[in-house]
Amino acid sequence: MPNYQRVIHWFRRDLRLTDNTALSEALKAGKEVIPVYILSDWKRNHHWTGTGRQQFLTGCLESLSEDLESIGGRLIFRSGDAVNELKKLVKTTEAEAIYLNRDPDPYGIETEKRLLETCRSIGIELHGSKDVVLHEKDEVLTQSASPYRVYTPYSKTWMSLSKPDPAAKIKKFPKSKTLNELKSLSFDGIAHWSLKKTDTEIPEAGEKAARKRLKNAIESTVLTRYAQDRNTPALEATSGIGPDLRYGTLSPREIFSQSQKLLDDTRSKSERESIFTFQKQLAWREFFMAILGHYPEVLETDFNPKWRGLKWGDPDEDNKLERWQNGQTGFPIIDAGLRQLAATGTMHNRVRMIVAMFLTKDLHLHWKLGEAHFMRHLIDGEIANNNGGWQWSSGTGADAAPYFRIQNPWTQTERYDPDGTYIKKWIPELAEVSPKQFRKPAESSAPLSPDYPLPMVDHSEEREVTLDWFKQHKASSE
């Protein structure tokens, strides 16, 4: 164990004091620890993020700052290029090492590489820990030591590996004159990014709120009825911890270990299966992170080379993209999902799949357009999961839905929102319409409501167009 007078802990996507691997290591190795968060310095219209997510991040940072102060610490804010800012902070504080939790995204990896070079050049140590995932990309490999490209065998290996236990909450921070006297940028919330607060009803942010969400999932029926209820968007039947995993207000170790305790204490076969299904969702998250780690090109192009070069449609034709984004397609389930996203910064998983397939298979628009819209609006916007979800739905990704399996929005409505509760919640102009009307296209002679559009396309016709389009592309590239 190294022994330093003073070290820096760089908070990134680990905004918590409980079970924070690198922070615990920093506190063991350093007599004094300088905790820092480096704000990005882009302004307003960054292509991949939006106000809701920055509001949530602001809440997480405020809460972390208070939590640190309550145990004798203090969160230092800086803004700008992380490597430059850390270099300056090392100089000011005379820190001997930097501690961080590794970020599996390509941008995070790139920054870590640059930081390592800088640390070497100035003669200090850099310590990185595994924290964002239970198993990093090179821990879950096939027998021939190559990455999995298909989820089921990946998840079997992932499940078979022993899971690290969570560590306790940090209760005390060492006294440090350097930390007390250090200048910090005053953080003015979302104004820092030149953004204005919106009406988006975002979830409560911070470690305490995250722990409440996890406790609720464990103590209510969310996990024990997960397999039966998770596909019903009208129910609050999923955990809602996506944003907490995104910003690290909960650790995946803690989530897995609490779900495992519940599993061990549960006798009922169906309840056990449900908890197991929930755990397998955590494996989906790490599968997509591993795919992005091994094949970072998926951010630019289709994972499956067979589908590269497909000729996607024009988003401006008949304002297709805009109508989809604004929830004005005339397909109630699609519009409800997109309006839920605009109002709350989230969308139910089942509906994410339906709207994604609609954009790519009914409107024939590139999955990247949907991916960008989701990243701007989703509070749990996670590069790997989002890219994985979009490429899955468009049929171009790792272990994706085959191109000919095209979900029918009308039958999906019948199956997952049979009494129209979800649709009515998000489309008030349809509140008085019989739910049976949501399961088939409205005729121009009988619109659902004077304020609600007719379906912008004919699903059966567009389905045939897509089948033809994919078949032709396949034939031309063989």
Ligand SMILES: Cc1cc2nc3c(=O)[nH]c(=O)nc-3n(C[C@H](O)[C@H](O)[C@H](O)COP(=O)(O)OP(=O)(O)OC[C@H]3O[C@@H](n4cnc5c(N)ncnc54)[C@H](O)[C@@H]3O)c2cc1C
């Ligand atoms: C087109 C599309 C885009 C998506 N974009 C994102 C995204 O940006 N960020 C994101 O976290 N998830 C994304 N997902 C996956 C999934 O929709 C969300 O993780 C889930 O809805 C979050 O709700 P929850 O926290 O209540 O999840 P729960 O159902 O309670 O699951 C618990 C956790 O498991 C993980 N998980 C669950 N389902 C999936 C899945 N299908 N793929 C990967 N991880 C999963 C998440 O971390 C989730 O928080 C996307 C799915 C699709 C189809």
